[in-house]
Amino acid sequence: MKVAVLDIKGKETGRKVDLSKDVFAIEPNEHAIYLDVKQYLAHQRQGTHKAKERAEIAGSTRKIKKQKGTGTARAGSIKSPIFRGGGRIFGPRPKDYTQKLNKNVKRLARKSALTLKSKDKALLVVEDFNFEAPKTKDFKAFLASLGIENKKSLIVLGDSNNNVYLSSRNLERSEVITSSELSTYKIVNAGNVVLTESALEGIESNLKK
Template identity: 35%
Template structure:
C-alpha cells in the first residue's frame, strides 16, 4: 500500500510503501476491544476501600439483653445493619489487571494501525522537528495538515522542541515509537507517523 509523505508544513515529500502485514489487516473489533479493556484495567489504581465491621472504632460490648427486650438479638453496634457500622462486602484494595497473551496484544496494535490506514486517518510525515519550542508555530503547522485531534508517533527519541511545543495543545499527544499503543491510537481522530516510526514498526513486526 502506497501513501504520500508530507512535510510538517503540509507540502509533499514523496511517497512510501507501507507493509500490508502491519497496515493492511482486515478489521477485527473484538481484538481491539480486548486490548483496550486490558490497557484500561491495568492502569486502574484499585485503591478504593471501605471499612468492614472489624475495622470500625466502636465498642464490641453487647448493648442489650439476649432475651426479653422485645427486639432482635444483637451483639455489636459495628454490625453492617447499624448506622455507623462496617460495610458488608465492600470494595477492598486490589489490582484490576488481567492477563492477555502477547500475540493478541501485538495483533491488536497492528489492527489499530490498519484501521487508521483503512479509514484514511493515517498521515506520514518525513520528520517532526522544531528548532524552537513555540506552540504558536506548531499550531500553524498542524493547521496546514488539517489536524485538530491527533496522535503523533516519532522514532526512538522525541524532538525536544516539538514535544515541548505540543504540551499546550489540547487533543494532541506525542509518543516515541516504543510507546505506541492501541488505546492512544484509537482515541484520536488522526494518527501521524514519521518515516522513522513507520520503519521501526515494520521492523518490530517483521
C-alpha cells in the same frame, strides 16, 4: 501501498513511502482490538479501593442493650453494619486488575488498528521535524497545515523530542508519543494518526516480527 510524505507545512515533499501490507493492509481482527483495549483500560485501574468491615471499625465491644424485653431486634455490637458508623457489608477490597494477553494478539491488535486508520484515510506520514524552542503556537500551526487542528490527533515520533512534546502538552486533543509507546488504545482513541518517517520504520520493524 504508497503514501505521500508531507513536510512540516503540510505540503508534499515529492517523495512517497511504501506502507507494509503486513502491518497496514491486513484483515482487521476487531476482537483482538477489543481484548487489547480492554487490557489497557484495566491496567489504568489502581485497585486501591477499600472500605472498613465490622472487624476493622474502632468501637466498644460491649453488648449495647439487653437481649430481651426491649421490643426491638437483639443487637450485640455497635460495630454492626446495621448501625450508623458500623462496618460495611461486603465492601470493596484492594484488587489487582491486570490482565494477561498473548504477545501475538497484542501485535495483531495494533496492526488491525493501523489498518483501519489506513482504510479510513486517517493516517498521515510526515518527514522528521523539530522546533527551535517549545512553542504551542508552532505545534498548532503544524496541525493546521495538516488539516487536523480540530480533531483528536496522535503524533508518533521515532525518538523522543522534548521541544515537540512540550509544544503539544497544552493541547487537550493532541498527544505526542514515540513509536515504542504506541498502543492499540491510543490508535483507536485518536481521530487521525500522524507518523514521522523514523517512527514508520520503527513500527514496521517491530510489528513484522
